[in-house]
Amino acid sequence: MSMKVKKSTAPMGRPRAFDIEAALDRALRVFWEKGYEGASLSDLTKAMGINRPSLYAAFGDKQALFRKALDRYADGPAGYVREALEEPTARAVAERLMRGAVDLLADPSTPSGCLWVQGALACGDAADPVRQELALRRAAGEAAIRQRFKRAISDGDLPAGANAADLARFVMTVTIGMSVLAAGGASRAELLRVVQTALRAWPK
Numbered sequence: 001m002s003m004k005v006k007k008s009t010a011p012m013g014r015p016r017a018f019d020i021e022a023a024l025d026r027a028l029r030v031f032w033e034k035g036y037e038g039a040s041l042s043d044l045t046k047a048m049g050i051n052r053p054s055l056y057a058a059f060g061d062k063q064a065l066f067r068k069a070l071d072r073y074a075d076g077p078a079g080y081v082r083e084a085l086e087e088p089t090a091r092a093v094a095e096r097l098m099r100g101a102v103d104l105l106a107d108p109s110t111p112s113g114c115l116w117v118q119g120a121l122a123c124g125d126a127a128d129p130v131r132q133e134l135a136l137r138r139a140a141g142e143a144a145i146r147q148r149f150k151r152a153i154s155d156g157d158l159p160a161g162a163n164a165a166d167l168a169r170f171v172m173t174v175t176i177g178m179s180v181l182a183a184g185g186a187s188r189a190e191l192l193r194v195v196q197t198a199l200r201a202w203p204k
Contacts, residue, residue: 020058023048027059028069028076032111036066036119036130066119066130070137073115077104085144090152091202094171097145098195101175106188113183116141117176142172162203174198 026047030039041062045055059065074081080100087093105114119134149164158167178191 018048018050018054018058023050023058024068024072027065028072028115029111031066031069031119032073032113032115036062037127063130067133070115070119070133074137077110078114078116080104081141081144085148090149090158090167091199093145093148093152094167094202095195095199097171098174098178098198099192101178102188102191102195105178105182106191112185114176114179117179118183138172138176142168145171159203167203170198170201 026049027044030043030047033039034043041052041055044062044065045052048055050058055065059068080103081097084093084096084100087096101114104110105112116134116138119130146164146168149158149162149167152158153160153162153164158164174194178186178194181194182191
């Protein structure tokens, strides 16, 4: 159930209610389409249907709003990452991660590219904390994949000589590369060919 936040912004002192969850979804889309620095406060408040005081009161400043949008992205569009780690074999984990990325990147109803990859590519020095935040989140994702592959080695699912760190970096590199390709207009079929090629290199 969506939480309602009431702010006194309507005429005659009457409170104006807005849906925090819906507003956050709209902010996520603006950041996804324009990146952190490209998304102005005017863009955000217009999309969210609120004014600046309401935005600050409900979400904090722009950086705080972006972090909340990243959490929303992780739980929603990028939720396949967490699900992929539950696959029974390392190869199935890798395949679901890459195919999940394709499903997201090729979805015509969402902006192109990946928010975690492109959110702060063109930001100035003032947005360095945002760049660092995205780098930390990508690193955390890679660490989770690495741990899953270490378990696969212990279980005998991967060869004893396999390197979990290298395999995790390989999967991350493929998915990040596909995000860049998708932002440049690559089709779903083209991205799937990348996945097929990557899987042919998977250790037997």
